[in-house]
Amino acid sequence: MSSRHPTPVLALVQAPVRAVTYTRWLHLTLGGLAAMVVMMVFPGTEEGPSWQWLEALAVPVGLAAAFGLGVPVLRQAEGIQARLMLVPGQREPLGPDASETGIAVAPSASWSDRWRTALWLALRVALGTPMTVASVWLLIPAWYLAFSLGGWYVLLTPLPPLLLLSVVVGAGTLMASLARRLLAPSAAERLAALEERTDRLLEHNRLARELHDSIGHALTAAVVQAGAARAAGSAEFTERALTAIEHTGRRALEDLERVLRLLREGGGARGDVEPPKLEDAARLLESARAAGAEVDAEVGGGLDSVPAVVSREGYRILQEALTNVLRHAGPVPVAVAVAVDGRDLRLTVRNPLPGAYVPADRGSGLRGVSERAALLGGSASAGPEGDSWCLDVHLPLDGYGRS
Structure with missing residues (x-):
């Protein structure tokens, strides 16, 4: 009963x-x-x-x-x-x-x-x-x-x-x-409610992925920087490493606060902390350099005209790529290229292969990069090229409002 x-x-x-x-x-x-x-x-x-x-x-x-x-x-x-x-x-x-x-x-x-x-x-x-x-x-x-x-x-x-x-x-x-x-x-109201729930689910998944990327990058960079500082045995290097860890942690906390504000029902102003874009890529590169990696970056012009959604996802893809380099290869030389190529945004990250690399079909980081690119109608490929590991991402610029 x-x-x-x-x-x-x-x-x-x-x-x-x-x-x-x-x-x-x-x-x-x-x-x-x-x-x-x-x-x-x-x-x-x-x-x-x-x-x-x-x-x-x-x-x-x-x-x-x-x-x-x-x-x-x-x-x-x-x-x-x-x-x-x-x-x-x-x-x-x-x-x-x-x-x-x-x-x-x-x-x-x-x-x-x-x-x-x-x-x-x-x-x-x-x-x-x-x-x-x-x-x-x-x-x-x-x-x-x-x-x-x-x-x-x-x-x-x-x-x-x-x-x-x-x-x-x-x-x-x-x-x-x-x-x-x-x-x-009515049937129309049920369809609208279903679409609204689907949009909320997709938004929550996107925010969870962003939080994973941000916190994962901060923790990886902090671990690598702390290890490099201990190995260096230099007070000056340790001071720089601690400063970099502090800055990276503060940015991760900002991302965490922004995501929690968006997830909280009836939260305050949603735009207090803007999500980072490719124009903010310099701080990612500096964070990787502070962790001991030799970053050679070529950032082309025109990034300010890239649609906002593409710019945000491009930033996260670059963040995930640098995190993977530090996690799997350590503080090694890294070549980064970001440029607007015709109607596409092209992002390439190349680093020397470690003793054992992670295949492209394993690891949540590479899957996340591929999912982000696919959602925007682009493509991502990752794998060994000679003695290097290369991540190559193409994101289309058409079909979005300009930022």
């Missing part, structure tokens, strides 16, 4: 201590109270045959349906009420995503949404009015049995409240079911 969908008997037993019973009761009576106010104004509620009450009820029902058709934002208001009062146990952001509650919170975007909203409002009024009347008239017999008749009739006092409780539970369950059908997200 599922606790989320209890049997009718168990639901009735649990109803008095469940908050949802009273929020659904309130939701129903609100619709009924609004209808009764309208009925008192027009056409009036004088005593007469029961069919006249049905005629009077047609007025607020018709008005509710008309408002549902003509006011798109009512769908959003009704969705918020339904989520908070009909399914209050399911906490979900009040956005278009309705994966848990099945109830959308967005204005009507099509005539299909408007017609469903109109039907929902009509049913809410039509069911809420008798619920409001029952809430009053089923409690009067309980008072009469307890205080007017007395005697053994007091034993019958719980029956009217129990009957009312049964009506509330049944009507509330029905309204929650109707809400999931009539206020459900």
Whole structure:
């Protein structure tokens, strides 16, 4: 037996201590109270045959349906009420995503949404009015049995409240079911929500990759610099190494703070710390030099005109390449070339082969470089060329807004 969908008997037993019973009761009576106010104004509620009450009820029902058709934002208001009062146990952001509650919170975007909203409002009024009347008239017999008749009739006092409780539970369950059908997200809203979740997932993966590259580079550079300082046995060299470690660590902390700010819900200003670009490549080269590597860099002009997304990914690729050199080959001579070649950005990193190199199909660093290049429509190749290890990356410049 599922606790989320209890049997009718168990639901009735649990109803008095469940908050949802009273929020659904309130939701129903609100619709009924609004209808009764309208009925008192027009056409009036004088005593007469029961069919006249049905005629009077047609007025607020018709008005509710008309408002549902003509006011798109009512769908959003009704969705918020339904989520908070009909399914209050399911906490979900009040956005278009309705994966848990099945109830959308967005204005009507099509005539299909408007017609469903109109039907929902009509049913809410039509069911809420008798619920409001029952809430009053089923409690009067309980008072009469307890205080007017007395005697053994007091034993019958719980029956009217129990009957009312049964009506509330049944009507509330029905309204929650109707809400999931009539206020459900449309196909377009479901597609938009799916695309939004996909974008968020891709963004989180990109940020995780950036954090891996930044922290990995900082730790690798720090380890290599510390080892070189100990081997050198020079106070001056040690001072330079410690300064380089401090600067590298500060930059890694800036990247960590930026990524955490972007991941934090409702975070502060997103642009306080801008992600690095290829124009900032000098600090990567200086970091590698401080670690003992002899870096021969040829950085061409025109990098300021490279699209922002390509420039950012190019920086990360260069960072990963230098990190791999320091990690697998140590402080060796490194040749770096970054240039705009026609409609492509070309980035090449070459270093002498260590005793044992890492093949191109192994290691998360090279896979990350290939993934970054592929996402931008480019290519990356890495492997031995003679007595050197070479990483060659091509990134297209077309199809992006200029930075």
